[in-house]
Amino acid sequence: MHPHLLSVDSLSRDHVDHLLRVAARMEPIAQRRKVTRVLEGAVLGNLFFEASTRTRVSFNAAFCRLGGSVCDTTGFTFSSMAKGESLYDTSRVMSGYCDAIVMRHPEQGSVAEFAAATHVPVINGGDGPGEHPSQALLDLYTIDKEFTRLGKSLADAHILLTGDLKYGRTVHSLIKLLSLYAPMRLTLVAPPGLEMPSHLVDLVSDRGHRVEQRDTLASDFRDLDVVYTTRIQKERFTAEMSEGFSLSRDFTVDRVFLDQRCGRDTIVMHPLPRDSRPDANDLDVDLNGDPRLAIFRQTDNGIPVRMAIFATLLEVESLIERDLRDVRWFVPAKFGVDDAAF
Numbered sequence: 001m002h003p004h005l006l007s008v009d010s011l012s013r014d015h016v017d018h019l020l021r022v023a024a025r026m027e028p029i030a031q032r033r034k035v036t037r038v039l040e041g042a043v044l045g046n047l048f049f050e051a052s053t054r055t056r057v058s059f060n061a062a063f064c065r066l067g068g069s070v071c072d073t074t075g076f077t078f079s080s081m082a083k084g085e086s087l088y089d090t091s092r093v094m095s096g097y098c099d100a101i102v103m104r105h106p107e108q109g110s111v112a113e114f115a116a117a118t119h120v121p122v123i124n125g126g127d128g129p130g131e132h133p134s135q136a137l138l139d140l141y142t143i144d145k146e147f148t149r150l151g152k153s154l155a156d157a158h159i160l161l162t163g164d165l166k167y168g169r170t171v172h173s174l175i176k177l178l179s180l181y182a183p184m185r186l187t188l189v190a191p192p193g194l195e196m197p198s199h200l201v202d203l204v205s206d207r208g209h210r211v212e213q214r215d216t217l218a219s220d221f222r223d224l225d226v227v228y229t230t231r232i233q234k235e236r237f238t239a240e241m242s243e244g245f246s247l248s249r250d251f252t253v254d255r256v257f258l259d260q261r262c263g264r265d266t267i268v269m270h271p272l273p274r275d276s277r278p279d280a281n282d283l284d285v286d287l288n289g290d291p292r293l294a295i296f297r298q299t300d301n302g303i304p305v306r307m308a309i310f311a312t313l314l315e316v317e318s319l320i321e322r323d324l325r326d327v328r329w330f331v332p333a334k335f336g337v338d339d340a341a342f
């Protein structure tokens with residue numbers, strides 16, 4: 001694998017398949033049945049200059065579950081970038097302290113600039129509206145796992161991506177990753193002005209997929225396998241765009257949409273966070289407890305997938321099985337009160 005994970009562009013179909021297989025081998029550790037120490041002594045630098053809960057914590061937890069330790073810094077205020085330090089200098093400094101670095105930054109291309117100044121593996125945890133490759137890998141891992149449970153395959157699958165497809169970096173990485181697989185049907189539904197960038201639409205069409213763009217969810221989606229909905233990235237809007245913008249309720253994925261327009265086993269995904277404020281019209285909470293809602297299985301999958309990324313970049317994946325021990329502490333049978341039985 002490439003020494004850094006900055007964009008899905010650096011991954012071939014073989015790389016992705018390998019990573020997903022390594023992730024599956026991490027499940028006993030991620031599900032807290034086994035413990036490993038393969039990264040004992042290694043230190044991760046987690047640098048987050050943009051808001052994050054699950055990406056920051058799951059990268060952190062994944063590294064710890066491999067036996068490593070984590071040092072982190074959040075926001076510009078408490079880092080030397082507030083004193084004018086360049087990405088180049090910060091990168092070289094951090095490289096002297098850490099064995100791997102995860103970085104999230106509001107500017108597109110910034111993580112690549114940071115990575116260009118170090119030989120220590122760097123993972124892009126989200127660079128503005130650019131990419132979020134580890135999220136796309138865990139999204140694909142989730143689709144694959146859910147499809148296996150449902151007896152489906154990626155070939156000919158119908159996947160709907162909706163919400164903010166312009167600024168949502170997760171869908172940018174995901175659509176490129178999906179395009180590496182068997183031809184499928186991709187429907188893109190975005191409010192006006194927030195459509196998927198045309199170069200990405202062209203890329204997936206050129207690779208033989210059927211792509212359809214719409215501006216409404218008011219259609220029949222009975223053959224849909226996945227609805228992947230996203231938050232409106234208002235923090236990336238220009239002042240002009242923010243003025244008077246509100247997302248119509250018509251874009252909300254909720255129980256009525258799923259029951260009336262989709263198939264019986266259509267799964268619902270979202271990279272999260274979902275905006276639960278009134279009028280945000282993000283993914284509705286009325287689907288909580290519905291087994292078709294895969295969003296928390298999706299977040300759980302962040303652990304084995306991020307463990308696989310570290311194990312591969314730091315070249316310890318072949319050592320995992322021989323290092324396993326049983327967990328000795330109490331672990332609940334289910335993590336969430338509404339978790340499905342499977």
Ligand code: NCD
Pocket residue numbers: 054055126132135168169170230231271272273
């Ligand atoms: C996403 C992100 O930061 O790009 N969150 C995540 O990492 N799971 C999506 C978002 O913020 O809407």
